[in-house]
Amino acid sequence: MPEAAKAKLRRIALKQQGLLGSGVFGRGRPAVLRAIEHIGYVQIDTISVVERAHHHVLWSRVPNYRPEYLDRLVRERDVFEYWFHAASYLPMRDYRFALPRMHAIRAGERHWYRDRDEKLMAEILRRVRDEGPLRARDFEDPREGSGEWWSWKPAKQALEQLFMQGELMACGREGFQKIYDLPERVLPVGIDTREPSTAEYAAYLIDTNLRAHGFATAKTFTYLRKGAALRDAVRDELAQRLDAGLLVEVVLRDGALAYADPELLESRAPRSGAAVKFLSPFDNAVIQRERGRGVFDFDYQIECYVPAAKRRFGYFCLPILYRDRLVGRVDCKAHRADGRLELKAVFVEGEVDDGFAGAFAEACWGLAGFNRCDEIALSAVQPLRWRRVLDEALWSG
Helix, strand or coil, X not given: CCHHHHHHHHHHHHHHCCCCCCCCCCCHHHHHHHHHHHHCCEECCCCCCCCCHHHHHHHCCCCCCCHHHHHHHHHCCCEEEEECCCEEEEEHHHHHHHHHHHHHHHCCCCCCCCCCCHHHHHHHHHHHHHHCCEEHHHCECCCCCCCEHHHCHHHHHHHHHHHHHCCCEEEEEECCEEEEECHHHHCCCCCCCCCCCHHHHHHHXXXXXXXXXXXXXXXXXXXXXXXXHHHHHHHHHHHHHHHCCCCEEEECCCCCEEEECHXXXXXXXXXXXXXXXXXXXXXXXXXXXXXXXHHHCCCCCCCCCCCHHHCCCCCCEEEEEECCEEEEEEXXXXXXXXXXXXXXXXXXXXXXXXXXXXXXXXXXXHHHHHCCCCEEEEEEEECCCHHHHHHHHHHCX
């Protein structure tokens, strides 16, 4: 594939993700909802080395993003928590497409916890129905002197089992703890609650991924989803769209076959500005390792789950996006108590132009502010020749 064609695919992918420019979705809370509806989901993660993944992903796309925007969208029932390929915030309009997993777990076709305490689950549902929204720590162990149920594993498991079965929903969070309520008190009036057929679900996955990425492989459409019936339905839907001329096939740089809207491929390549963005490891654009290799020729793996002795880049490296390429990674840690963003290790990979250092510095100060830090500490840089250049750029002002 010629380099121009590769660059066009990269730019299409980034444009569809809302990463090829600033403020693509606008500003403020409405922009946050537009971003979530466009990219389909935002993954939730507990790690807070830097700002948590769901906030980081949205900050990368909405210039004036604040965490309270997302909290308010949940309270106003514009988005909801459930599972996409992992725990995520999803558009409320897509609620019905969460139902197949909920019903499968409730029926025992898929396991969340293998052993369900039906009596405890019934008691939890009764209390939520009678008392209103409750948190895990609102359930006390009836055994004398045993403290709160928050530290009692069966109660937490029962709540999460009910959540995954769709018998409870999260109506918000306090800190990072879910507040649970009954679906009938959370779902907006008029929301579609019909369970989709397998064919409808396959079409939803195809539409969502093509809208979010511009093009995708068959494996992308069913990423981390089990079941031969669903894979067959996706293949059938793709074949029908190919026959109708609604999709065309394109070979990626790693040889993988992808599917795309022909009009998108025939349009002019989007322009890319000279900006740097530090992406969350759980960003929709990089979460699938194979896609990163096939689209960006960039092999990225988050290493917080890798034993320390086997890490190459660091515990929580963020991919560095510059123009239309992933050009490196930076291992960061926000020391919020003393207002310092530590750049533990910066890795510059491949060739970048003269504008990179200044764009990198601007992005660093933006990331620091987002993490409530007003100082930056730069430690290791590779290759070493970049150390002086980045030092000068960071503190030239």
